[in-house]
Amino acid sequence: MPHTGKSILNASFFPGVFQILRLLSRKQRLKAIENIAISVGVALLEVFSLTIILPLFYYLIDPDKSQQAPEVLRSVILLMESISWIVLVVGIILTFALKNIFSVWQMHKQLDFLNQLYLDFSKRIYHRFYRLKWTDYAQTNSAETFRKIKDTPFEFINYVVNSYFLLITDVVICVMMISIITWFDYRILFIFIILCMPVIIFYFFFRKNVILKTDKSFRDLTPVTNIILTQGISSYAEARIYQKEDYFINQFIHISKITTTQLAKLKTFASLPTRILETIGIVLFAGMIIYARTSNADAKYIMVFIGLISLALYRIMPSLNRILQSLSQIQSYAYTVSTLKENLDDFPENFLNENSDSVDFKTSIELKALSFQYADKTRSLLLNNINIKISKGDFVMLQGPSGTGKTTLLNILAGIIQDYAGEIIIDNNVCLDKQSIQAWQSRLGVVSQSPVILQDTILHNIAFGEQHVAIDRNKVKAAIALAGINDFIDLLTAGLDTPIGENGITLSGGQRQRLCLARALYRDPDVLLLDEVTNQLDTKNKVYILEQLQSLCRQGKTIILASHDPVVKQYASHILILDSKTLTRS
Ligand SMILES: Nc1ncnc2c1ncn2[C@@H]1O[C@H](COP(=O)(O)OP(=O)(O)OP(=O)(O)O)[C@@H](O)[C@H]1O
Structure with a gap:
């Protein structure tokens, strides 16, 4: 059944930003917002550094005819004319260098934040484990507990929070790039939308049915594989004496075969949007060439046009790809949000109750x-x-x-x-x-x-x-x-x-x-x-x-x-x- 917009944003299917922010402390929330703001800053710098290349390119090729440049670029070119071209080139190199230094710093800051978040969540879940009632503890199984303490926060941080960072940054980049292209020539926007349709259709109609189902069964099988392996290893002596080594090995291989087949299926499906996008990119590029050759527009305009589109595609395609990957990861790991909500402890600081009554045992x-x-x-x-x-x-x-x-x-x-x-x-x-x-x-x-x-x-x-x-x-x-x-x-x-x-x-x-x-x-x-x-x-x-x-x-x-x-x-x-x-x- 096709999805409605509502079901796509359904909480358990697609955890929203507010749902995630609610899991964080006030301090962490502020840090998350700060990191998002910095990521957006980096994205804007990326767009800026790419778009300033084009007027420069235009100006350097033929400064005399700059007055005939498309209106969009004229004001930038006018500004360039007042500066020596060496200064311009150096300025652009510096802009790129600064952008890259800023990106590395932002990446380091973001990873540091994500690591802290992971450690804090693991610690809070581990704390909660020690607060379980004895009878509840007796019902737990160690593979599930490992998963809760170690894997779930890791998956949440890397596949949900980090994916949101990427998503926000890439959406900003795409919106900016598409706006620039549209400003330059609005027809490209229509071509773009039409060509992106197959990917969007593929994504929304096939994803939940195929990838999410495979994802879920893959996740459910992982703890089972761990239990089977742990049992086999701890039965070393019995397995040898009763000559049941094959039983344990075959059990493990059987379940591993199912998981690896699921994984292969997942990876194949996950790679499809990239392939479709690449094909679209080429179609778009070919379309541009045909347009350039068949229209009677100014040769310089066409050159700038192709240059701009190529630059935009160079940045938009990977961004679109990351947007799709981020969306699919956020969906696939939506379960981590509810698992964390159920398992986070509110008292991570200290186990010892400082207000504990003293007990003198004398009689x-x-x-x-x-x-x-x-x-x-x-x-x-x-x-x-x-x-x-x-x-x-x-x-x-x-x-x-x-x-x-x-x-x-x-x-x-x-x-x-x-x-x-x-x-x-x-x-x-x-x-x-x-x-x-x-x-x-x-x-x-x-x-x-x-x-x-x-x-x-x-x-x-x-x-x-x-x-x-x-x-x-x-x-x-x-x-x-x-x-x-x-x-x-x-x-x-x-x-x-x-x-x-x-x-x-x-x-x-x-x-x-x-x-x-x-x-x-x-x-x-x-x-x-x-x-x-x-x-x-x-x-x-x-x-x-x-x-x-x-x-x-x-x-x-x-x-x-x-x-x-x-x-x-x-x-x-x-x-x-x-x-x-x-x-x-x-
Ligand atoms: N976590 C648990 N949940 C439910 N029942 C339990 C649990 N732990 C023990 N039991 C049950 O409680 C009963 C008492 O168990 P316990 O281990 O206290 O007995 P015991 O007198 O120490 O036995 P033994 O002398 O064999 O060590 C048993 O019937 C056992 O099956």
Whole structure:
């Protein structure tokens, strides 16, 4: 179905300037407007520098007959006559040089602005990601998240904002050039419009149906390709042992074939307007020659006429081509505007809430009427009306059948899950809420069941997220000794500075666990929330760790350790059993 003008400018199909400006801060908006103004300035300079060549050309060929020049050029020629021709030539060279210097400066300024915008948007989306609720985070997939943080702002900046800059500049150039031609001889305008019709028709009638559809399926397939590839690569061992390498390779090649075919189709279609425009250019040029030869106009007039048209075409054709490309890119990447609108965070400056309430942990943690259910409605209440008090210095073992919610409860205590019913009260007076959660989290050390190992050195894995210069090596060494991995690290030639492979592939399961325990201990926490932290250890190491934890509790630390391991019972001061949605003391 052909488009109406309205559907072409429909917001989701073609994001307008105001829609884009709304995504920017006030400062960015001003900068964008400043950049547009400079781009228009450069465009005007371009037009000016091209149009002054022609009178000069005319004047230099035959200064005596300049009075017979077409009226349009006469005033410029009169001005030229009053100046020496050497000055004129030098003046023109200088104008071009200045124009080019100005263009380079403008390009640099614009790229700088676009880069800043990209970084700001990426940062705001990344911030928002860290503000996701745990349950929403569990629904995300990493390929989609990468795309949102990295690719979407990049595409928005390069294919929407930058395309708008090009569009505005080129529209100014085209309008100016066409006006000059029309002023010179209005008939050219009609020829021009008639010849441009095929491109306009091609553009509006075929684009949405062919290019936009292909574009969309290409975009939708990209994250799928990434997921398939990531799965294949991380299944290295299983793929080899079960001899399923071909399965993963073929899956990847199959989906890649679809995307590359789509890409080829896209590129072919995208190149068509250029080709059509070029053909039109030649037709126009041939038309001019025929006109020149068949009309009985003054030879000089014809020469100027051809010169002017050639100059104009030289500048108009690439501009028209860029206008079409910019329009198609703005359309193709219209989706980035709505994705950004949904994913930009308003608080890019700082995560730490400076008005956060302080939390002094001196006596106890109390769970009062605590209930929780995952948002997924197919699941029933997981924790129901839990009432329990844990005193400072307790070593609590959290036991219970698999799937009863031990990890969930630890996540609630760690402030990762916040949408529970009931209360968590610290020292009988502070109820954990949005205001106090950060202060509470700064007192915690956490080891999850599958902790993340950074592809970095042992040192940076332990001092997680701390700047290199700020790391206290002595504290790291103390944490390592407590976690019982000092023997292993001492054997490494680079010691703490030894790099660890992706996902800790160069470490054993037990080493990984203890490395993460050292990470939790490095923070010198008041409360340790540990999930199955001994399940990959041999008896000797397990006993060592449990003794260390026991001695930490004697020094006033509080430990809650979720575990199925009967050995833990001998070290824990209290055993809590989570079963049938509730928590009871053993
Ligand atoms: N993000 C989530 N969304 C929905 N359901 C979840 C989510 N995370 C966990 N669950 C469900 O909640 C229940 C409790 O899971 P949890 O990991 O807390 O149990 P657990 O007692 O620690 O188990 P295990 O002893 O096997 O580690 C399980 O049925 C699990 O499927």
